[in-house]
Amino acid sequence: MAKKRRRREKPVSTGSIAFRIGLSSGFSLLLIFIVLDVVLFCISILPSLIDETGNIQPVFNNYNDFYIFIREWNIDILLRVEGIIVLLWVIFETLKVRARLRPLEDFGDAALKLEAAIDKLSPDEEDQKLETGYAELAGLETAVNKLMTRMRDSYRQQARFVSDASHELRTPIAVIKGYADLLDRWGKTDEKILEESIEAIKSESDSMQHLVEQLLFLARGDSGRTTLNVTDFDVTEVMKEVCEESAMIDQAHTYLFEGEEPVPASGDVSLIKQATRILIENASKYTPEGGEIKLRSLNVNGHPAFSVQDSGIGISESDIPHIFDRFYRSDDSRSKQTGGSGLGLAIAKWIVERHGGHFEIISRKDIGTRITVVLF
Numbered sequence: 001m002a003k004k005r006r007r008r009e010k011p012v013s014t015g016s017i018a019f020r021i022g023l024s025s026g027f028s029l030l031l032i033f034i035v036l037d038v039v040l041f042c043i044s045i046l047p048s049l050i051d052e053t054g055n056i057q058p059v060f061n062n063y064n065d066f067y068i069f070i071r072e073w074n075i076d077i078l079l080r081v082e083g084i085i086v087l088l089w090v091i092f093e094t095l096k097v098r099a100r101l102r103p104l105e106d107f108g109d110a111a112l113k114l115e116a117a118i119d120k121l122s123p124d125e126e127d128q129k130l131e132t133g134y135a136e137l138a139g140l141e142t143a144v145n146k147l148m149t150r151m152r153d154s155y156r157q158q159a160r161f162v163s164d165a166s167h168e169l170r171t172p173i174a175v176i177k178g179y180a181d182l183l184d185r186w187g188k189t190d191e192k193i194l195e196e197s198i199e200a201i202k203s204e205s206d207s208m209q210h211l212v213e214q215l216l217f218l219a220r221g222d223s224g225r226t227t228l229n230v231t232d233f234d235v236t237e238v239m240k241e242v243c244e245e246s247a248m249i250d251q252a253h254t255y256l257f258e259g260e261e262p263v264p265a266s267g268d269v270s271l272i273k274q275a276t277r278i279l280i281e282n283a284s285k286y287t288p289e290g291g292e293i294k295l296r297s298l299n300v301n302g303h304p305a306f307s308v309q310d311s312g313i314g315i316s317e318s319d320i321p322h323i324f325d326r327f328y329r330s331d332d333s334r335s336k337q338t339g340g341s342g343l344g345l346a347i348a349k350w351i352v353e354r355h356g357g358h359f360e361i362i363s364r365k366d367i368g369t370r371i372t373v374v375l376f
């Protein structure tokens with residue numbers, strides 16, 4: 001359905017508003033004069049209206065009498081003076097109101113100029129800034145320019161997110177297509193090719209599914225569609241549970257748990273578990289087989305916290321500020337061919353920040369990494 005554009009009313013000029021106010025004020029003065037004149041008229045004819053005997057007499061026997069009365073009392077001059085006073089009053093009031101409304105008119109002009117300048121702004125042109133030339137609007141211009149910069153940043157981030165996501169999905173699709181072609185040509189009869197292709201297609205579609213689930217999580221989070229199911233829980237209990245579960249799934253590493261005291265917290269337990277699993281998955285992925293992975297529940301300055309520590313490849317100092325960026329993977333992890341898209345920690349960050357928490361990272365190359373999550 002076509003959107004109905006709101007019709008803009010033609011602005012009424014301040015001059016015409018001032019004139020209308022002046023006119024109505026003049027009209028009020030005129031009414032006062034009329035009332036005064038009527039009272040004066042009554043007072044002046046009263047003595048001639050009643051004679052000595054107390055009877056009412058006609059004041060004017062003819063038009064001439066009335067004319068003489070007007071000349072005698074100078075009523076014509078009085079009316080003219082009153083008329084001039086009313087006229088001058090209208091002019092005076094109009095000018096006074098106009099002067100008072102002038103700042104409003106200037107503001108209206110500035111607003112129109114601002115609107116025209118905003119209309120010209122484009123989300124793509126980085127260097128474009130809002131400039132109206134009005135000193136009074138400098139604060140507003142700065143605010144709009146800051147808003148534009150933030151909008152451009154978020155626009156750029158969204159565009160990069162879509163392009164990175166498409167790029168990540170292209171690889172598994174290409175692999176699946178390659179194996180499908182291989183099967184089509186030679187695989188139907190060759191059992192070895194058949195098996196290899198089925199394995200590869202299964203593995204690629206698994207990683208594609210994982211990637212799509214990660215993308216959906218972040219997209220839902222960005223659009224505010226993920227709600228937290230907040231309950232009270234014991235961090236120690238949850239960490240113990242996740243530690244046991246990880247030890248069962250991953251037998252290539254040794255899992256340890258430390259933390260005997262209960263650490264009460266409140267939050268969405270399933271999301272907290274998801275964030276912990278992301279940290280454990282990284283610890284396992286970037287730690288050589290046989291290495292140790294240690295989970296802890298603790299209190300940090302009175303705040304509930306937990307940490308995941310590994311004895312793996314470590315993260316270089318220059319990579320640490322970027323590891324929570326979407327699709328960021330350090331060169332080391334790429335060259336290690338561990339697989340992954342670089343979205344795990346972005347998801348963990350979203351979860352932790354939604355709980356009002358933050359991360360603390362200590363890492364040494366080839367010694368290991370400890371990531372602590374401090375909740376609210």
Ligand SMILES: Nc1ncnc2c1ncn2[C@@H]1O[C@H](COP(=O)(O)OP(=O)(O)OP(=O)(O)O)[C@@H](O)[C@H]1O
Pocket residue numbers: 282283285286310312313314315323324328329330331332333334339340341342343344345346369
């Ligand atoms: N425990 C760790 N040891 C060494 N490097 C790590 C560790 N945790 C994270 N990193 C680095 O941070 C990067 C980002 O981690 P993240 O979990 O976001 O992505 P990923 O593990 O590469 O892929 P995904 O989690 O999406 O499968 C990793 O690629 C790796 O370079």
Ligand SMILES: [Mg+2]
Pocket residue numbers: 278281282340343344345
């Ligand atoms: Mg990961």
